[in-house]
Every structure is written in C-alpha cells, then in structure tokens.
Amino acid sequence: MKNIEFRTATSAQGGLVVMGGVPGVAAGSRVQLRDHAGRIRSGLVIRASDDAVLVEVFEGTDELDLERTWVRFLDEPFKLPLSRDIMGRVFNGSGLPRDGRPPIISADRRDINGEPLNPAARAYPREFIQTGISAIDGMNSLTRGQKLPIFSGGGLPHNRVAAQIVRQAKLLGEEAAEFVVVFAAFGASHADARFFQESFEESGVLNKVVMFLNLADEPVIERLLTPRAALTAAEYLAFDLDHHVLVVMTDMTAYAEALREVAVLRGDVPARKGYPGYLYSDLAELYERAGRIKNRRGSITMIPVLSMPSDDITHPIPDLTGYITEGQIVLGRELANQGVYPPVTVLPSLSRLMKDGVGKNFTREDHPHVASQLFASYAKALEVRGLAAIIGAEELSDADRRTLQFADAFERRFIGQGEDEDRSVHETLNLAWDLLSMLPPESLIRVSEDELAKYHKGTA
Amino acid sequence: MGKILEINGPLVKLELPQTVIGEQVRVGRLGLVGEVIGRDGDTALAQLYEDTAGLRPGEVAEGLGWPLSVELGPGLLGAIFDGVQRPLQAVWEQSGDRIARGVAVPALPRDTRWHFVPDPARQAGSALIGGDVLGSVQETASIRHRILTPPLLKGELLELAPEGDYTVEEAIGRVKLADGRIEKLQLFHRWPVRTPRPFRQRDHAVAPLITGQRILDTFYPLLKGGKAAIPGPFGAGKTMLQQQIARWCNAEIVIYVGCGERGNELTDVLESMPLLTDPHTGRPLMERTLLVANTSNMPVVAREASIYVGITIAEYFRDQGYDVVMVADSTSRWAEALREVAGRLGQMPVEEGYPAYLGSRLAAFYERAGRVETCAGDHGSVTLIGAVSPPGGDFSEPVTSHTKEIIQTFWALSKELADARHYPAVDWLESFSGYVGSAAKWWAQHVDPNWERDRAEALDLLAASEELQRIVNLVGVEALSSEQRWTLEAAGLIKEGLLQQAATDEVDSFASPEKQYALLAALLEIYRHGQKLVKLGAPARRLIQMPLLAQARRWKSQHSSDDLAALQAKIAAIPDAFEPLLQEYALAPSTTREATP
Ligand SMILES: Nc1ncnc2c1ncn2[C@@H]1O[C@H](COP(=O)(O)OP(=O)(O)OP(=O)(O)O)[C@@H](O)[C@H]1O
Numbered sequence A: 001m002k003n004i005e006f007r008t009a010t011s012a013q014g015g016l017v018v019m020g021g022v023p024g025v026a027a028g029s030r031v032q033l034r035d036h037a038g039r040i041r042s043g044l045v046i047r048a049s050d051d052a053v054l055v056e057v058f059e060g061t062d063e064l065d066l067e068r069t070w071v072r073f074l075d076e077p078f079k080l081p082l083s084r085d086i087m088g089r090v091f092n093g094s095g096l097p098r099d100g101r102p103p104i105i106s107a108d109r110r111d112i113n114g115e116p117l118n119p120a121a122r123a124y125p126r127e128f129i130q131t132g133i134s135a136i137d138g139m140n141s142l143t144r145g146q147k148l149p150i151f152s153g154g155g156l157p158h159n160r161v162a163a164q165i166v167r168q169a170k171l172l173g174e175e176a177a178e179f180v181v182v183f184a185a186f187g188a189s190h191a192d193a194r195f196f197q198e199s200f201e202e203s204g205v206l207n208k209v210v211m212f213l214n215l216a217d218e219p220v221i222e223r224l225l226t227p228r229a230a231l232t233a234a235e236y237l238a239f240d241l242d243h244h245v246l247v248v249m250t251d252m253t254a255y256a257e258a259l260r261e262v263a264v265l266r267g268d269v270p271a272r273k274g275y276p277g278y279l280y281s282d283l284a285e286l287y288e289r290a291g292r293i294k295n296r297r298g299s300i301t302m303i304p305v306l307s308m309p310s311d312d313i314t315h316p317i318p319d320l321t322g323y324i325t326e327g328q329i330v331l332g333r334e335l336a337n338q339g340v341y342p343p344v345t346v347l348p349s350l351s352r353l354m355k356d357g358v359g360k361n362f363t364r365e366d367h368p369h370v371a372s373q374l375f376a377s378y379a380k381a382l383e384v385r386g387l388a389a390i391i392g393a394e395e396l397s398d399a400d401r402r403t404l405q406f407a408d409a410f411e412r413r414f415i416g417q418g419e420d421e422d423r424s425v426h427e428t429l430n431l432a433w434d435l436l437s438m439l440p441p442e443s444l445i446r447v448s449e450d451e452l453a454k455y456h457k458g459t460a
Numbered sequence B: 001m002g003k004i005l006e007i008n009g010p011l012v013k014l015e016l017p018q019t020v021i022g023e024q025v026r027v028g029r030l031g032l033v034g035e036v037i038g039r040d041g042d043t044a045l046a047q048l049y050e051d052t053a054g055l056r057p058g059e060v061a062e063g064l065g066w067p068l069s070v071e072l073g074p075g076l077l078g079a080i081f082d083g084v085q086r087p088l089q090a091v092w093e094q095s096g097d098r099i100a101r102g103v104a105v106p107a108l109p110r111d112t113r114w115h116f117v118p119d120p121a122r123q124a125g126s127a128l129i130g131g132d133v134l135g136s137v138q139e140t141a142s143i144r145h146r147i148l149t150p151p152l153l154k155g156e157l158l159e160l161a162p163e164g165d166y167t168v169e170e171a172i173g174r175v176k177l178a179d180g181r182i183e184k185l186q187l188f189h190r191w192p193v194r195t196p197r198p199f200r201q202r203d204h205a206v207a208p209l210i211t212g213q214r215i216l217d218t219f220y221p222l223l224k225g226g227k228a229a230i231p232g233p234f235g236a237g238k239t240m241l242q243q244q245i246a247r248w249c250n251a252e253i254v255i256y257v258g259c260g261e262r263g264n265e266l267t268d269v270l271e272s273m274p275l276l277t278d279p280h281t282g283r284p285l286m287e288r289t290l291l292v293a294n295t296s297n298m299p300v301v302a303r304e305a306s307i308y309v310g311i312t313i314a315e316y317f318r319d320q321g322y323d324v325v326m327v328a329d330s331t332s333r334w335a336e337a338l339r340e341v342a343g344r345l346g347q348m349p350v351e352e353g354y355p356a357y358l359g360s361r362l363a364a365f366y367e368r369a370g371r372v373e374t375c376a377g378d379h380g381s382v383t384l385i386g387a388v389s390p391p392g393g394d395f396s397e398p399v400t401s402h403t404k405e406i407i408q409t410f411w412a413l414s415k416e417l418a419d420a421r422h423y424p425a426v427d428w429l430e431s432f433s434g435y436v437g438s439a440a441k442w443w444a445q446h447v448d449p450n451w452e453r454d455r456a457e458a459l460d461l462l463a464a465s466e467e468l469q470r471i472v473n474l475v476g477v478e479a480l481s482s483e484q485r486w487t488l489e490a491a492g493l494i495k496e497g498l499l500q501q502a503a504t505d506e507v508d509s510f511a512s513p514e515k516q517y518a519l520l521a522a523l524l525e526i527y528r529h530g531q532k533l534v535k536l537g538a539p540a541r542r543l544i545q546m547p548l549l550a551q552a553r554r555w556k557s558q559h560s561s562d563d564l565a566a567l568q569a570k571i572a573a574i575p576d577a578f579e580p581l582l583q584e585y586a587l588a589p590s591t592t593r594e595a596t597p
C-alpha cells in the first residue's frame, strides 16, 4: 500500500481532499500528496471507508489539480525518530531538521499522539522546584512534574519570565540545574524564537535543549503537530533516558486557533466562540503528558505560555487551559505599566500542587501559612486601595494607611525583582516576613502564634 | 460476524445485521470495544471506548450480545477502574505505564478466594427473589459485602454452598427458575449500567450527610440520599471539596468518579486514602472507597460511560443496605462527551452545541440518587454530588442551569473568595439547600435545639454585612454607625473563624457536628455581647480592639473535634472578656441614678 500512488481524488476543498476507490485505508494514517509541480504535501486520513477516504492536507488544497495529484497512503500515523542525538537540535513542527544538519536516523520511531498514561502508574509530584522568583516560589510554587502555564497578553514579558524560569529552575539543595529543556514554538514570531535561542545560548544550556519550531509564517496545520512532536521527544528524554525535562510551549493561543481553523474546515459543531467542543479534550491530550511515573527516574514539568485574547481570562483558551493545568501564573498589565517585573498578578494566580510540595519537609515549616497570609493581607490591602481611590487617602485610618504601605512594598519588593535576580526560597520567605512585619500581628491570623513569635519583627 | 464500513473519529459504521441499540461490539484486529448507538437496516453505528486510529474498513466486527455492564461482587473496594470498569491497577501490571488498546482484563480478580458465610435463613427449597441476601464476605475490616441474588431472578433455591473460600466464578448455589431451568449462583453478577437497579420503594431522606465541613453541614446541609451540585470556575475548589467529602463524610461507601479531569488528582486520592483514617470507624479510608477514573486524556466515549459505571456500583452497595456517597468530578465533562458524540451523529444542537436531550439525561442520572427500601427490605441510600465546570465561570450556561433545577443542594463556589484564598470558597449568598428543615430535626435531636435559630442568625448577619460592605465601598467605614460597624466586624469573625476551613489544616480539616455547633454558638455569643454593649453606647472601635476577636479566629485550628473540653472552657470565659466594658457602660448614669436615689 505504502508504495502505490493513487490518482483518484474526486474533490478538493478547503484543505480537505476526498479520494475515491482506495479500500482498506487505516484511520489516522499519514498521507503524502504529490502535486502537478512535483511538490510534496502531507496529510492525515480523518475518515475512512471503502468508497471514500477523507484526507486533511496540511499545506492546504490551493492549486491542486485533481487530475494531476498523486497520493500515497503511508499506512502509519505521524512518527518521530528518536535517539540521544536529538539533544541540541532544532526541528520543524513535523520533526524534520531545520538546523541544516542531517536528519535523525533511528529505528525507534514513535507515534507523536502518544498513549494515555494509566492513572495507576502516575506518581504524585511533590518535589519543590526553586525558580528564584518570589511571586512563584513564595506563593505559587512549582513542583517537578507539574503543568503550570503562564497566562499573559500581547506586549507583556512572558517570554522573559519563561526564560528566567528555565535559567534558574533547580531542586532545593541542587547546585546547578539538572534539567534538560524541550522548547516548542508554534505561531511564534522569528523574534520570539531568536530571543529564546539566544537566552539558551547565553546560559550555556544550548546543548541540553531540543527545539521544535513552527513560526508565524509557516503552515498553520503543522501547529497541531508541533507540540505533539515536542512532547514525544520529552517523553523519550524523561522516561527512557531518565532526564528531568522542562517543556516550554508557546503560544497555546496560536495552537487553539489552528485547531479552530481545521474544525471549521471539517464542519465540526462549534461550542464557544467558534472553537470546537473537543478543544478541552484536545488540550488535555497535550497537557496531561506532563507528570511523573512510578519506578521511573525522569519527569516532565510543563510551562505552556498563552496570550489571553483581549486580556480576558474567561476566553475559551485560558479558561479550558485553567480547567486542565495544575494552576496558572497570571501576568498583568497594571503591574507591568508600573514597571514591576515580573508583573505576576498573584490573586488569580494559583499553584494547585503547592500544598503538597512546600512546608516542613520540603522548604520551611512556615511556608504554607506565610503564603496564605500574603494572599489574605494583599487581598485586603487591595480593597483598601480601592476605597482610598474613592474617599481619598487622607480619610483613611492609620491602620488602613499601613495596609496601603504594605501593598506598595509588597508589589515593589516582593513581586518585583531583577531579571537576573535568583532568590533562594529562604530569602523569599524572609522577605515575606519583613513585609508582613509592617502589619500588626493580631491581624495576621493565617500564621500560627508560634510563627509570629519567631518571625514577626514587631513582636520580638 | 460483521465488518467495518467506515471510521470517523470514535464512531464506526458497521455491517452488523440483527444487532440492537446498546449492544456491546468488538471491532477490528485489535478487538476494540464499543457500543451500538444507531441502526439502519443491516448497518449499525457504534461508538468505541478506545482510540480508533489504525482501524481499516473491511476489518471484522462482532456483536457481543449484551449491553455495557459492570461486574458486581467482592473485589470492588479499594480498586481503581477506568470508564468501562477495567481494573487499572491490573491493567498497569499487565500492559505497562500507558494504557494499550484492546486490553481485556476482567474487572474483578478471578483468582482471589473470598471467605463466604451463607445466610442461615436461606435453606434449600425456599423461594428466592432478586435482591435477597445469600450470605456475606468480609471484604475489608470495615465492610461486610452482602452477596445478593441478581435482581430480576426468581425461583427456588436448590442448594447453597457451605461456609468456605470461593473465587467469584465458582458456584455458591443453584436456583430452579419458574421455567424449570437451573441457574448457577456466584459471588458476583453483572448489571447493565444504563438501567437503574430495582428497589422496593423510595424512602424519605432523614439524616444529614455529615461532611465535617462547616459551610456545608451547618449552613447548606445535604441529606443521605440527596442530590447536590458544586459549580465553580477553574481553581475555585470543586475537587478539593469533593475530596474532603470523600475523606470525611459519614457514608459507609464512597465512590469517587474522576470524569474527564486530571490524572494527578486520582493519584492523590490513591496515595492519600490508605494513610488516612475514617473518623467514624477508625479504619483506613481506602477500605470503604473505590475509584472510577476516566481522565481528560482518555477516550471521550468511555468518559460518557464512566458516571453510569459509578452510579451502578453505588446502587449495588445501596442494595446491600449501605449509605453510599458518589462524587462525580466533573459532570460538565460528561455533558461535553455527550455533545461530542451528538455532534458527530449530526444531531441538531440547541444551546452551545449541546443536544436537546442534555436536560433529560442529567435529570435521569441524578434521579438514581435517593434513599430506598431495598428488595431485601433493608434501607440504603445513594447520595450524589456532582461538580459542574461552567465555561468562564458563567452559571447561566446549559449544564449549570439544568443541574440547578434538578438538585436540592447547591454549593456555589466563587472566584472572588478563591482568589482571596477563602476556602472552601462556597458563596454563602448564592448557595442553597432544600433540606434545612429535615436537617434541623436531626441537629435539634443530636446536637443542640437552637441549631436552626443560630444558623439563621448567622446567615442574616452575613447578608446584612454584605449590604453594609456596599456602603463602605462607596463612602468609607466612617459613615457607619457603631452598631453597623459591629455587624461588619462580627460577620468578619464568622467568615474567618467559622466558614473558612482549610483542607490542609490537620486540626480543622474535619469538624464534628459538636465542634461545628460549639464554634457557631461561641461566635454568635461574642456578637450578641457586643451588640448589647453597642446599644449601651460603647463605640464599636473599643470592641474591635478586644484581643478576644483575634483569639476566637484561631479557635478552630487550636482544638480538634476530640478536644472540645478545652474549647468549651474558652467559650465559657467569653463573658469575662466583656466584663470590663460592661462595667464601664452598664453603669451608665441613667440606670444607676435610679437605683441609688
Ligand atoms: N478547602 C480547601 N482548603 C484548602 N485549599 C483549598 C481548598 N479548596 C481549594 N483549595 C486550593 O485551591 C486549589 C484549587 O482547588 P481545586 O483543584 O479543587 O479546584 P477546582 O474547582 O476543582 O478546579 P478545576 O475546575 O480546574 O478542576 C487547590 O489546589 C488548593 O490549593
């Protein structure tokens, strides 16, 4: 079957080709089309019956002459060849080299769709990763095997934040990072791709990075393959070669838009904002590939980056992502405009795995309470700030004024930090206590009385 | 034998004469399993529970002759099943970390021998009908598994095996049916998941389900046999709340259904449950728990089936006379699976792509909850608690709005509360319970006669403070009278000292009804003392400065449910704290002058 070329296309429209009279084609199989000019396009069988096979063509069906289109059914799904040599390499969305070096030759070729992990095989992520960023480590901490996206917006420094995490991430007590990095960009600009490449180069980790790039001017449908290829490589590195893998994927919005485009072509029933009803399941197939497995040494920690259309967190892409990932780091325009870097808006940010990865046996015994107290005090302080905007700061009570000072200091000193500033979690916690000490101890009920006695500067 | 005609995502068109809707099919060389959902002459449409990639037109297909069914018998407890009841632990051992397609492992282990003790009332020659208890197996230290006669079976018991060890497949008895056929009895039987199991009649639900969570038990109670929903945006705490309920509630059996959610959440339950002890029996929690897991990355059709698998197992334990709780996280993912299949079938979407039958399917599902008199004359219940995940947190979307009409208890989670890390983020204004009247009887009888009054007073206080807060947000707190400021302060005390209850707080994660009421009464007592003083002319400022208010906020975390004496002692000292102020203001000139002429 693989070697026969069929010239039985009966229609071509909007990226879909119908082939007549090819019996026994496997669903999901890869397809190669050769057009009248000898150009090769690739596609996928999305519906198969003996009379008609529906093929989705990645490069589109423009200028296809049905009479002069030759089609081969490759009889297998998209596969990625894998070996140790992928380290340090740059591939396109379908896994072909784009760094001018020879392709990977390996007998080990894997279906990029992966197979679902058995929930009974998973090991729960519990190891704290220190990113050196206080807003993350102190209040929304990351653990090994977690999927924690960055929700951002146009013009916000999500790339810089992601790059800083990659540079600084390490396990507590570790000297240098043990991570290898899989970086996937889809729909990204050339500038974004270069930014990451340079940042990896500068920190000297380029030989521990595998890149999969599908840039903004490259085929849209290939965006659907890019994260799958990247995650297949990540699984190989983590669970075959025992590496701890950090996967950075950007931008999930471009991915979801590509999915919508294809869904419209296929005529799928739209759910919200034109996105297909299966957007949730489709995103979950990607995000759930993060994690740890019992009896395996490696892990996949995932940091997807997504820009929220019109900064709207209820838009289907951030919304469905939030429903799947284990929290989110939200960047905000307001802080960014005030010059705070990284502009992490802490209240809507969340790390769901933090509760099991910080505290006594992991970071420091007061950590969970300090985090909870910072959230509560800062939420309160924002209310006061809202009030001050209405009635004027002069009208505020002394206590309220202190609260306002706390909010300002918290934003400038705790959230704000240098792009090269790598704070240990102890530094972060001590800083938190410096700030909490601006507030009267009796207002701090989320920390214990013992902790107050030990750390609050006003009670000593 | 039939064959595949067309493959379209999870839907497969088959040439399969004589099949019926609902019949299980096995398809292709891999032997993928699915069910028939449509028929047209000799062709049938089937949805498969596994990924269809690689299937080809022309491959074989066969009907199996039965609908999607579950195996019911010893071996269920402590297990984790997928959406079509494959035992995931055994599947892992057999096929590795990834779920390979086409693996066939029976749900209940075939080689385990269970110690069966026959019921002495069952004598050879006696009549037997479906639901009758044949005997029992001590499945875990806390759960005695009653071996039930399969529903619908009716006949004469010819023979019942003596006490001894049997596998689930060995015969433990024989029955002669009315038509003369002889049927073998085993420790297990099968039941189709889409058909509710029969019972004698519905009973009134009477006892509250105690979850140990104050905002639930004290404010928006649920009864054993009741239906509840937990809607909320992502990250608001639906899963945590359901896990808290699964851990601490006073049901005898807990079924946790992870429907289209995260793999790690199930791992969390699997890893934590064996280490925790049931506050009601002192046994490891895993002994009474079982999991059904179809995570978000597993095939969508099996996700649709998973909640039926869960509820059928729940009904089976109910039929043994147990109080069962089933939590389903999340019913929205189930509805989406329904939508996806409907879309592929080309059915007309009505709202947001959902098919017209969404409401009736949801209602039929929740209808399987309830407290019943079983066929054997026992009483058992299924309590159903479904999480709902509305897109964008918008409660007017179809799944939330249909669910709201079906359930009696509504625990609405709020993004604002969750953002401020007020957990559980149950919104005290949006939530409701239709069971307060029945719960009040129980609380009056078992805990305190003033429960209903105090609950209402606390809710009034919270509602009043909401109004006041609006004023403060416009013009500042100075515009309030002392009395109003005290109301605001007392509401804050209720929120922080009572409603907030962190699942991660070891002392406070579970609160017994006695502890719940003690705290409620104590905080209201503080409120009432202050109110009296404000009426006497004391400025709210003086009250707000009292150290008692900060102290009382910590009581919940300082005293566990087993340590109520110390809490009671602190409560008894409340009047003393107000004494100095009372001295100062009660001796106000007007009253004292009259007393001393
Ligand atoms: N009762 C609670 N006590 C302490 N922390 C809580 C509680 N409820 C929620 N949280 C915190 O909020 C986080 C999110 O909760 P959870 O995972 O239950 O949200 P969810 O509503 O199920 O979200 P999703 O819809 O995305 O699954 C938890 O990881 C935990 O940190």
Ligand SMILES: [Mg+2]
Binding pocket: B238, B239, B240, B261, B329
């Ligand atoms: Mg959840």
